[in-house]
Amino acid sequence: MRNLLYGCILVIIGVFLAMGYDWAKENFVPSPQALIQHKKGNIRYPEIDYLRENALRKFSDIPAHERQQLRDSLSSAITTLDSWLERISSTRPEVICVGENHDDVTRSFLASRFFSKYPVDVLMLETTHDDLAILIKLIESGSTRLSLLEADVAELLRAARKTNPGVSIYGIEESRSQRVARFGSGAGSREQSIVENFRAHFGAGQKYAVLYGALHCLDKPHWFFGRLRGKNADGEIGSTLSVNVVSARGSGETEAFVNFLQELDLPSPPFVVPHTTMLHAEVYAWFPQLTQNFRQYDAAIVF
Numbered sequence: 247m248r249n250l251l252y253g254c255i256l257v258i259i260g261v262f263l264a265m266g267y268d269w270a271k272e273n274f275v276p277s278p279q280a281l282i283q284h285k286k287g288n289i290r291y292p293e294i295d296y297l298r299e300n301a302l303r304k305f306s307d308i309p310a311h312e313r314q315q316l317r318d319s320l321s322s323a324i325t326t327l328d329s330w331l332e333r334i335s336s337t338r339p340e341v342i343c344v345g346e347n348h349d350d351v352t353r354s355f356l357a358s359r360f361f362s363k364y365p366v367d368v369l370m371l372e373t374t375h376d377d378l379a380i381l382i383k384l385i386e387s388g389s390t391r392l393s394l395l396e397a398d399v400a401e402l403l404r405a406a407r408k409t410n411p412g413v414s415i416y417g418i419e420e421s422r423s424q425r426v427a428r429f430g431s432g433a434g435s436r437e438q439s440i441v442e443n444f445r446a447h448f449g450a451g452q453k454y455a456v457l458y459g460a461l462h463c464l465d466k467p468h469w470f471f472g473r474l475r476g477k478n479a480d481g482e483i484g485s486t487l488s489v490n491v492v493s494a495r496g497s498g499e500t501e502a503f504v505n506f507l508q509e510l511d512l513p514s515p516p517f518v519v520p521h522t523t524m525l526h527a528e529v530y531a532w533f534p535q536l537t538q539n540f541r542q543y544d545a546a547i548v549f
Contacts, residue, residue, distance in 0.1 A: 288495075288505075289501065289505065290495050290498075290501060291497070291502075293498065294497075294498025294499055294501070294502055295498075295501075295502055295505075297498075297503075297506075297533055298502040298505050298506045298509070301502075301506045301529075301532040302506065302509055304528075304532060305510075316528060317510055319524075319526045320507070320510065320512055320525075320526060320529065321512055322524070323519055323521070323524045323525045324507070324512060324513055324517050324518070324519055325517065325518050325520055326513065326516075326517060326518070327359060327517060327547065327549075328363070330518040330520055330545075330547075331360070331364050333520070334364070334487070335364060337485070338485075339453075339484070339486060340450075340452070340453065340454060340483060340484035340485055340486065341454045341474070341483060341485075341486045341487070342366075342454070342455050342456070342488075342489060343456045343458065343462070343463035343470070343471045343487070343488045343489065344356070344456065344457045344458070344463070344489050344491060345458065345460030345461070345462065345464075345488065345489060345490040345491060346457060346458070346459065346460060346491050347460065347491075347496065348395040348396055348397045348459065349397050350398050351493060352491055352493060353397050353399060353401065354398070354401060355491070355493075355516070355549045356405075356457075357401040357405040358401075359516060359549070360491075360547075361405040361406045361409060362405045362409055365410040365413075365453070366406065366409075366410065366413060366453045366455040367410065367412075367413060367452035367453045367454070368413065368414045368415075368447065368452055368453070368454045368455070369403075369414070369416075369454075369455050369457065370415075370416050370417075370447070370454065370456045371399070371415065371416070371417050371418070371419075371458075372394070372395060372417075372418075372457065372458045372459060372462075373394055373395075373417040373419050374417050374419045374420075374421050374422075375416070375417045375421065376417075376421075377417060378416070378417030381394065381399065381403070382403075382415065385400055385404065395459075402457075406455075414447075416447045418440055418443035418444050418456070419440065419443070420436045420440060421439070424442075424443075425439070435468070437462070437468060437469055437470045437473055438473065440458075440462070440470045441470060441473045441474055441477070444456065444470075444474065448482075448483065450482070450483075456470075456471075458470065460490050460491075463488040463489070463490065463543060464542050464543070465488055465543070465544070466542070471486070474486065487544050487545065489544065489545045489547060490539060490540065490542075490543040490545075490546045491546075491549070492539055492540075492546055492548050492549070493548075493549060494515040494548050494549060497535065499534075499535035499536070500548065502533065503533045503536060504548065506532075515548045515549050516547065516548065516549040517547075517548055518545060518547050518548070519540055519545060519548070521544070521545065522540040522542075522543060522545060522546055525541075
């Protein structure tokens, strides 16, 4: 009888423990996983860190003199953000296509480190003329946060205006009437509409920045920037530059590349690869995603 009583008590305790576990699982959120520390930096994507380890192993297998040449090549292919901004300010490319991810982190970086130091005469955004007019009115009324493509753009617009109070801001996204017209005719494309809207506000002799999703800044025939360059045979538009703005912790492969550089005592973010074709072929082989994030653009900013 005593054994039966003990058994019943254990069963009851087990039921309450199971109920308590289920309640805790539903009502408590575990703390975010801490970044894993390694010698030169942090790792948010441990499952991708094998790329860094593999690159270091291959780097160490190279003869000493070739290792030094590769390291020197990497060092010369990377520059500080401020040095690069100073350089492009003096060379004055007429049009810079700034490719971004639509997130608060990227927009905040662009506001504090790019548009606050690189004055442009004209800023063009991925929104329509009518929607931009509403955004501008809200900014002028003191709104602290304004969402454009699900990320804050208020800080960025204020930075551009502070750097150049006379900056003109236009929305060059395809309008509803343009979309209806091309669907009706069965011709054209969204990218072509963006090019037409850009040209409608273009005038030689000014500095333009076009802030769009990174793919639109690809130098490919079917994207905005490729179309802009491809249809500039008459030289109406001066020098052009496409830039991809990439977060160092935005993906596992970019993080692995950044940590690899830190292992070699090379610069930490923010830095710029001003000519992506100058980055050593071995590096692209060790970090294949960089071909997409870097090589398809003239330059890459890593922050």
